[in-house]
Amino acid sequence: MYHIVEKRKIWFLISLVSILPAFVFMLWSTATRGQPLPLSIDFTGGTVWEVQFSQPVQPAAVRQVFVDAGYGDTTVFTVNNDFTAQIKFKPVDAEEKDRLRQALEAQFGPFEELTYRSLGPAVGREVSQAAIVALAAASILILLYIAWAFRSVPHPFRYGVAAVAALIHDVLVTLSFLSIMNLVAGWELDALTLTAILTVIGYSVNDTVVIFDRLRENFHRYRNESFAVVANRSIIETATRSIATQITVLLILVAILVLGGVTLQQFVATMLVGFVSGMYSSIFNATQILVAWDERSLFHRDGKKSVGQGAAATA
Template identity: 65%
Template sequence: MAASSDNGTIAGNTKENLMYRLVERRKIWFLISLLGILPGILFIIWNLSTSGTLLPLSIDYTGGTQWEMRFAEPVAPTELGSVFVEAGFTDTKAFHVDDDRTVQVKFKNIDMARKEVIEQAIVERFGEFDERLYRSIGPAIGAEVSQAALLAVIAASVLILAYIALAFREITHPFRFGVAAIAALVHDVLITVSFLSIMNLVLGWELDALFLTATLTVIGFSVNDTIVIFDRIRENLRRRRGEPLSMVANRSIIETAQRSIATQVTALLVLAAILIFGGSTLRIFMATLIVGLVSGTYSSIFTATPLVVAWEEGSLLPRASKSVRTREQTAPA
């Protein structure tokens, strides 16, 4: 009878371990992550070789003028851009916004007298239009924002590493948890870069201040989700001494998954509503947040935690522990 009970316990543990082998499938998760960040890396290489910058920069960083016009009839961006080219602005960029009657043009800074001349030329060729947006900005503002953002990310990474090393000091190798959290953070930034690169090719999106703000927000969400899972791993390591880290990690992910997913779905519903009804001004910001939040949830479960286990096992690819293999062999069919 006792033997039967022991066999039942072994079989139950084996089935539980087989059912929730999330970190053991890390080869799949790492491959998905690689496919997600690869477009961004390739785009950075291509953009650096063609334009000398890592990403396509808006006038928030390069300096210039942004002019958005809405016409009574559809207007081709190339035809409108030709007006600026004829006026001497050969590096002008023009593209549709919202529909084929609204065109946004980006070009070098001009004074009001020059603007009036170009405006008159546009009216003569395409008719009257509504000016929805006109702003000029200097490159110094972009440089300041970029420097502040870079310092913020570096400071956040150092503080995250220090906090996790201190908070997890009771377990073995707390430093590894901090490194994994930062790796997930970098993963999410690269995913947003990949998203920007794809949208740049499709819709002409560029890196602006709102995109940078969205990326910094994504970093905060990503770290929060990762810390939640890591904290549960720390608690379970105390409760279940002797269990391999992979089994503890799987159990911790399952225990926190419902909370993490429910929180993110609630946030995504709000962001989706703003994306749909908030207008074109917030479109890049909201779309980036949505992609970043999804990536943050994914990286917390399928990137950060498997990285810690992989480091512990000394292998990026899963290796079944001896105790698990023994239970699988002895468990009844």
């Protein structure tokens, strides 16, 4: 049998290295920019310009006009059909707007302006606060639900804490990736990226619960084995299915990343990294936290105790 639980020192170290860039970047960004994360205009405020062209357009081609003009954080989506585009970019004055209009007309011909409105910083702050509250509420509800679902085993609250810890790990790994990409390619946290992070949270918890559910079954089936051995057995029995399920999702994401174009690149890449992290944390972090808590040691120790003894000792 593979001794996954016994090597938790290695798994925890890998996780620490993976989330460290997020903390370093947030400290640096706070000191130099006044905010921990590189927020896009979805959160800081900006301009929304909806225009209708006389010919079908590709969002990537429209965005390139703004990138060439010096607005690299611009996002473009088609609305209803390929003739109408919604463009989000930083606030500009009337003269700069006319210059951008001329650039668009030179590339795509005359167009009709449907709407042009500004999103103020106050609205952006409200969106940011709502996102933080949503993440906090989701974490608390997940913790309470898992604690209730595993009430038939000793210390069910620990299962909820371990699941939320794995969830936070995946969010931090994703933020580490975004931090690196911000320095390399100027990526910023926008509404789509937030959607990707929330999706990652759901998948992370799903995989973790699958392993925990097998652990609950084996807990009653192998009462004479130590908690660490039962946990290790449960991981091995479910890891193949978890990895196979995730690989099918990852293949689809890779295909979209390669063929989906520039506008979806950041969204899909964020989910791709988050799903890989979720697969890792479910197998190598969540259950290890339970074992470390039971043995009262972050790292493996030679002393073995039965499940019954472990429950009595930690009661």
